[in-house]
Amino acid sequence: MTARAQSLLAEATARLQAAGVPDAARDARRLLAHALGVAQGRLTLVLGDPVTADGAARFDALVARRSAREPVSHLTGTRTFWGRDFIVTPDVLDPRPETETLVAAALQAPFARVLDLGTGSGCILLTLLAERPVARGAGCDLSEAALAVAARNREALGLGDRATLRAGDWFAALEAGTARFDLIVSNPPYIAASEMPALAPETRDHEPRGALTDEGDGLAAYRTIAAGAGAWLVPGGRLMVEIGPTQAGAVAALFGGAGLADVAVLPDMDGRDRVVVATAPR
Numbered sequence: 001m002t003a004r005a006q007s008l009l010a011e012a013t014a015r016l017q018a019a020g021v022p023d024a025a026r027d028a029r030r031l032l033a034h035a036l037g038v039a040q041g042r043l044t045l046v047l048g049d050p051v052t053a054d055g056a057a058r059f060d061a062l063v064a065r066r067s068a069r070e071p072v073s074h075l076t077g078t079r080t081f082w083g084r085d086f087i088v089t090p091d092v093l094d095p096r097p098e099t100e101t102l103v104a105a106a107l108q109a110p111f112a113r114v115l116d117l118g119t120g121s122g123c124i125l126l127t128l129l130a131e132r133p134v135a136r137g138a139g140c141d142l143s144e145a146a147l148a149v150a151a152r153n154r155e156a157l158g159l160g161d162r163a164t165l166r167a168g169d170w171f172a173a174l175e176a177g178t179a180r181f182d183l184i185v186s187n188p189p190y191i192a193a194s195e196m197p198a199l200a201p202e203t204r205d206h207e208p209r210g211a212l213t214d215e216g217d218g219l220a221a222y223r224t225i226a227a228g229a230g231a232w233l234v235p236g237g238r239l240m241v242e243i244g245p246t247q248a249g250a251v252a253a254l255f256g257g258a259g260l261a262d263v264a265v266l267p268d269m270d271g272r273d274r275v276v277v278a279t280a281p282r
Contacts, residue, residue: 002050005032009047012063019067022200027072028063034076035059069201082127087152091145092121093211094203099187101268102242102275103127106185111135113179115232117170117186117225118142120211122150122163124185129159138164138181140173143208170221171228180234187242188221189214218244222251226258233280240277248273 009032016024033040035058036051051059062075073079073088080086081095082103088094106114106128112135116125119139129137141147147165154163166173191213196204203212214220222241229239239260243251248265255263260278268274 002052003056004047005036005043005049005051006047008032008051008056008059012059015063015067019069021066021069027066030072031062031066031075032059035062069205071202071206074206081123082131084127084130084157086121086123086126087149087156088121089145089149090206091143091208092149093187093207095121095123098268098274099124099242101266102185102187102240103131105266105275105277106183106238106240107131109238111183111238113137113181114183114185115174115181116140117184118188118211118221119150119165120146120187122153122165124187125163126150126153126157126159128183128185129162130157136162136164138166138174138178140166140168140170142167142169142173143210146208146211170224171232174232178232180232180237182234182237184225184229184233184237184239185241186221186225188225190218190221190242190244190247192216192218218247219250219254222247222254226251226254226260229278230259230280235280235282237280238277239279240275242274243276245272245274248276251276 009028012028013025016028029043033043036055065075071094073094078085079088079095082100086095114128114137116139119125119141122139125137125139129135139150144167147167150165154160189212193213193215196213252263255278261281263278265273266275
């Protein structure tokens with residue numbers, strides 16, 4: 001007997017709840033829409049329809065993987081960030097709403113050249129360029145696999161002529177003679193090694209470990225960025241980094257100690273410290 005979408009949705013929600021998946025009903029709807037090839041906003045319109053055997057099998061497989069705590073983005077292949085869909089794979093961090101705090105802050109002032117350190121999926125760099133059509137930028141990452149994802153997103157957004165992607169370790173990825181930037185942004189690995197076991201399995205077991213932790217105190221990237229930013233920023237250029245909610249004091253001190261000015265901390269939508277900003281001396 002052919003099952004209807006509504007009954008499959010109810011069964012999947014129960015399975016995900018039993019597996020301890022947060023927001024099980026939301027995820028079940030996302031996966032059903034994906035399995036049926038309909039926009040999520042139109043799912044309600046087809047809930048009374050029968051589902052083909054192939055569609056039911058696709059949905060069942062997705063629910064099984066989500067029950068094993070694979071992120072929804074890895075199952076659907078995309079994640080929405082700043083109103084745009086970005087390709088996501090296990091080679092990059094899943095773009096998160098908290099990171100939009102960094103984008104919003106960056107857009108508060110004009111910029112012509114932007115550098116994204118540890119670009120991953122490219123969501124920060126490409127969003128900034130899409131929002132500022134005359135700007136150009138570069139994204140650096142140690143992971144060639146991550147850069148391949150960023151390149152796919154760059155082409156999907158039609159930014160191939162304005163975004164350069166470079167492989168390498170932080171500023172070392174930049175070629176000698178590269179012009180300085182008026183904006184440097186980064187969402188680096190900031191989770192301390194001791195904090196990794198407590199992360200949700202979706203993050204701990206399915207996202208790239210090197211993009212999550214420095215295998216130390218979570219501050220190694222900020223030390224490198226603070227030490228090198230002055231050489232790559234124009235006078236008065238801005239530096240903005242995402243941080244963990246307990247790192248504001250330490251990162252602000254690193255930036256101030258490196259001679260950067262106007263150091264400040266910005267909260268995210270939940271009121272937690274999320275971004276540290278600074279400017280290069282004029």
